[in-house]
Amino acid sequence: MSAHLLAELTVFILAVFVGFEVISKVPTTLHTPLMSATNAIHGIVLVGALLVAVAAAPKLGPVLSVVVVFLASLNVFGGYVVTERMLSMFKPRESPTRDGSKR
Amino acid sequence: MPAEAASTAQIAIDAAYLVTGVCFILGLRFLSHPKTARTGNRISMLGMAIALVATGFLLDWNSAWWVVAVGLGGGALVGIYSARAVKMTAMPQMVAIFNGAGGGAAAMVAAAEFLKLAPGSHGISWDESLAIVLSSVIGAISFSGSIIAFLKLQEVMTGRPLTYPGQQFVNGLVALAILTGAALTIAGVDSVPAYFVALAAAALLGILFVLPIGGADMPVIISLLNSFTGLAAAMTGFVLGNNVLIISGALVGASGTLLTMLMSKAMNRSIANVLFGAFGKIVAGAGGSVPGATGAIREATVDDVATMLAYAKLVIVVPGYGMAVAQAQHSVRELEVQLEKLGVDVKYAIHPVAGRMPGHMNVLLAEANVPYTALYDMDDINPEFPRADVALVIGANDVTNPAARTVASSPIYGMPILDVDKAHNVVVLKRSMKPGFAGIDNPLYELPNTMMLFGDAKASVDKLASAVKAL
Numbered sequence: 001m002s003a004h005l006l007a008e009l010t011v012f013i014l015a016v017f018v019g020f021e022v023i024s025k026v027p028t029t030l031h032t033p034l035m036s037a038t039n040a041i042h043g044i045v046l047v048g049a050l051l052v053a054v055a056a057a058p059k060l061g062p063v064l065s066v067v068v069v070f071l072a073s074l075n076v077f078g079g080y081v082v083t084e085r086m087l088s089m090f091k092p093r094e095s096p097t098r099d100g101s102k103r
Numbered sequence: 104m105p106a107e108a109a110s111t112a113q114i115a116i117d118a119a120y121l122v123t124g125v126c127f128i129l130g131l132r133f134l135s136h137p138k139t140a141r142t143g144n145r146i147s148m149l150g151m152a153i154a155l156v157a158t159g160f161l162l163d164w165n166s167a168w169w170v171v172a173v174g175l176g177g178g179a180l181v182g183i184y185s186a187r188a189v190k191m192t193a194m195p196q197m198v199a200i201f202n203g204a205g206g207g208a209a210a211m212v213a214a215a216e217f218l219k220l221a222p223g224s225h226g227i228s229w230d231e232s233l234a235i236v237l238s239s240v241i242g243a244i245s246f247s248g249s250i251i252a253f254l255k256l257q258e259v260m261t262g263r264p265l266t267y268p269g270q271q272f273v274n275g276l277v278a279l280a281i282l283t284g285a286a287l288t289i290a291g292v293d294s295v296p297a298y299f300v301a302l303a304a305a306a307l308l309g310i311l312f313v314l315p316i317g318g319a320d321m322p323v324i325i326s327l328l329n330s331f332t333g334l335a336a337a338m339t340g341f342v343l344g345n346n347v348l349i350i351s352g353a354l355v356g357a358s359g360t361l362l363t364m365l366m367s368k369a370m371n372r373s374i375a376n377v378l379f380g381a382f383g384k385i386v387a388g389a390g391g392s393v394p395g396a397t398g399a400i401r402e403a404t405v406d407d408v409a410t411m412l413a414y415a416k417l418v419i420v421v422p423g424y425g426m427a428v429a430q431a432q433h434s435v436r437e438l439e440v441q442l443e444k445l446g447v448d449v450k451y452a453i454h455p456v457a458g459r460m461p462g463h464m465n466v467l468l469a470e471a472n473v474p475y476t477a478l479y480d481m482d483d484i485n486p487e488f489p490r491a492d493v494a495l496v497i498g499a500n501d502v503t504n505p506a507a508r509t510v511a512s513s514p515i516y517g518m519p520i521l522d523v524d525k526a527h528n529v530v531v532l533k534r535s536m537k538p539g540f541a542g543i544d545n546p547l548y549e550l551p552n553t554m555m556l557f558g559d560a561k562a563s564v565d566k567l568a569s570a571v572k573a574l
Contacts, residue, residue, distance in 0.1 A: 005230045008341055008349055015337075015350040018128055019357025025135040028455060029475050031362065031462030032194065034134055035329055037144060038358045039201050041127050042329075042336045044151065044351040045209045046175070047120075047158045048343050052215040053174065054167040060215045065167070066174040068215070072208035073178025076151060078201045081186035082194070083144050086466050089191075090137040093474035 033086045040079025046072035112160065119157035120347035126150025127351055131358070137475050154347055191470040192427050195459040196256035199325060202332050203249025209335035210242030214302065216342050221295055229289055231342065236285045236298070238338035240305040245331040247309030252324055255313070256459060262318035271379060274311050280304035312378060318424070319501060321459040323366045323377045330359020362461050369455035369481075371507075371517040393505045393546035400536075403554035405563070408530050409570030412438075415492035417448045419484065421521055422464045423457050425498015425534070429560035435497060436471040438568040445571070451477055452484040452494075452521050454502035485522045494526035496547075498533070498560045504545045514543060529553040532563050 026034050049072040053065035060068065126146050133143025162171070182201070189197045213235045220227045220235075227235070254260045284301025288294045316324050337352025339345075367374050412418055420439070426432060439449045451473065457464045465478055479487075488494060496503055503523045506513040523529050524547055531548060533555060547553055556563050 002228075002230065004344070005341075008344070008346070011346055012337060012341075012349050012353050015124075015353030016357045019131075019354040020361060022128060022131045022135075022354075023358040023361050026131070027135070027137075028453070028462060028480050029465040029478055030134055030137060030140060032198075032460055032466040033140060033144075033462070034131075034358065035326065035362065035461060036194075036198055036201075037130065037134060037147060038329060038333065038355040039198055039205070040151070041130075041147060041351050042205045042209075042332050042355040043201075044123070044127075044154060044348055045205055045212060045336045045339055047154050048212040048336075048339045048345065048348055049208050050155075050158050050162060050171065050175075051343060051345075052212050052219075054162040054164075054170050060211070060218075062170070064211065064215075065170045066177075068208050068211040069170055069174025070178040070181075071204040071211070073175040074182040075178075075201050075205035075208065076182070077179040078182030078186045078197070078204075080144065080148050080151070081183050082189070082197055082201070084141070085186065086191075086194070086469070087137075087141045087144055089466070089469040089472075090140065090475050091469070091472065092137070093476045 030090070033083055033090075036079060036083040036086060040076060040083055043072060043076030043079050046076050048072075116157045116160060117346065119153050120345070123150040123154040123157075123347050124350040126153065127354055131354065190430075191432075191467055192430055193257070194466060195321065195325060195463065196253045198460060199249045199253040199256060199328070202325075202328055203246050203253065206242045206245025206249060206328070206332040206335055208242075209332065209339045210239045210246060210302065210305075212339050213238035213242065213342050214298075217298055218295075221298070227291070232289045232291075232294070234338050234341035236288050236301060238335050238342055239298070239302050240281055240285065241331050241338065242335035243302055243305035244309040244312075245328050245335055247306045248313045248324075248331070249309075249328050251310050251313040252316075252321065252328060255316075255318070256321065264317040265314040270311075270315060274308065277304050277308045277311060281308065316377070318459065319456070320370075320377050322456050322461050322463070323363055323370070323374065325460045326359050326362035326366055327374070328359075330356050330363060333357075333359055366456055366461060369519060370515075371519065393509055393550075395551060396546040396549040397551060398549055400548050401554050403530065403556050405556070405566045405570050408554065408556055409567050409574065411493055411528060411530070412442055412447065412495070412567065413445050413571050413574045415442075415447050417450070417487070417491045418442060418493045418495060419450050419452050419488060419491045419523075419526065421452045421454075421494060421496045421499050421503060421523055422468065423454075423497065423499025423502065424459060424463075425500075425532075425560050427458055427463065427467055427498070429498065431497065431561035431564050432467045432471040432473075434561050434564040434568060436468070436473050438564050438571065439473065439477075441568050441571045445574075449477065450479055450484065450487070452481070452523075453478050454481055454499070454521050457499055457502055481519060481521060488522045488525040491526040492528060494523040494529045496523055496529065496531045497564065500533075500545055501543065503547055504543065505550075506543065506546055510546075523547065524550055524552070527552065530556055532556050532558070532560050534559060
């Protein structure tokens with residue numbers, strides 16, 4: 001095992017622990033937005049998609065290059081907008097505002 | 104792009120990635136309260152923007168700017184448009200499809216990296232090919248599995264479990280194909296064909312393992328697929344030597360795993376049982392001996408129920424998937440408002456697996472302006488049922504089934520349930536006497552303190568609200 005791999009593994013394992021720690025504090029009422037928020041976060045694979053698709057000589061060919069970036073981008077933008085939409089609806093009892101209920 | 108001799112530019116970019124990682128962690132941290140959650144999402148977006156701008160410095164813009172324009176621009180347009188247009192009730196399938204997109208992208212990134220390294224090169228190191236294989240296999244499973252989940256949730260295909268004889272055997276064979284392909288790839292024997300066998304088999308397994316999952320088990324599967332895409336992204340980080348992918352993927356993997364565990368615990372079943380048990384096949388004659396079950400049901404009229412609700416002190420509303428299907432959340436809120444005008448205390452009891460994804464009911468009720476402070480978790484609300492005058496069950500079934508407590512032969516035996524039967528009166532709104540997704544009779548309906556109000560959930564609740572208003 002290279003030192004490089006060990007360093008990456010360290011980051012990975014520590015991040016898993018941080019993840020468990022942070023996520024366990026999220027109340028059940030926010031579990032759907034949580035799923036959607038983490039959904040958007042794994043859209044970070046867009047960084048990888050850009051790196052392999054827009055490198056000097058993409059191995060994927062033009063169509064697949066566009067597809068991989070498209071999928072990752074869909075994940076990022078869709079994920080964040082859905083999360084934002086959901087979170088904007090959560091209101092405490094103190095604000096009895098009843099803005100037109102859209103469906 | 105594995106970290107080579109680090110130039111100043113590369114160090115700056117890596118530092119930016121670190122900031123992104125911190126933003127994601129803070130973003131999730133702020134999700135610990137509804138008041139701060141939006142701020143959290145904005146911080147997370149900021150982190151994403153930083154990572155994308157930093158990545159921009161690594162790209163060869165002259166040759167492939169159009170890939171960014173078409174791919175990223177197109178993905179953004181479609182993503183933003185569909186995320187805004189989708190109805191709140193269709194949220195689970197939306198989450199599933201975005202999840203699948205991420206998984207597919209992770210698998211393709213790994214595939215591209217493999218093709219770059221594989222031909223002619225005297226051996227990719229084992230750790231590199233292991234990361235490539237893991238990223239591809241997990242990503243592909245997540246991709247095809249999410250698509251099947253989407254099709255089931257969208258009801259393009261049946262939400263009931265699809266089973267056939269020898270199913271486990273076929274799944275085992277496909278898993279074996281993945282393992283063989285993966286092993287040969289890592290060993291460097293005919294690695295290109297072996298790799299694609301593993302990739303194709305993984306995509307097939309994704310389809311096969313979601314097919315037998317019933318609608319009621321969807322919260323577990325959606326969480327699990329979310330976790331898979333996170334892991335695939337993290338593995339892609341190992342492939343590219345990119346820390347921000349590793350950190351983000353690990354966070355998502357941890358989150359998905361935690362939710363998966365919570366969901367299966369709430370059903371008192373192991374994850375293996377959810378995956379392989381094909382829960383939801385019709386089980387005949389598993390109802391039976393719940394103390395007090397009379398074998399007869401009592402049908403109520405709208406006016407009976409409206410009067411009972413209006414003169415109650417405490418009403419506990421128990422929503423389920425039926426409320427989502429009927430899109431009754433706004434009507435439910437209207438009924439709540441009318442009751443509160445009469446001084447009735449209205450609370451909502453949310454079972455962890457009510458609906459089709461974790462927290463599904465909460466987000467629907469939030470859409471209808473129900474304050475989140477009125478929503479109670481199972482453990483908090485269960486002690487309150489004995490002093491509730493009415494438990495109003497709207498489209499929930501298995502999560503209220505007292506057979507889970509007493510009937511050892513029942514498939515849901517041992518599953519924690521909402522103790523609605525302990526309320527003074529129980530009113531069940533239901534379309535017909537059809538059993539729930541688990542396909543089990545619910546003895547709750549035969550209890551002497553239970554009344555049934557048949558009809559479409561939304562129509563019934565609307566009628567109740569106007570009857571209460573008229574009182």
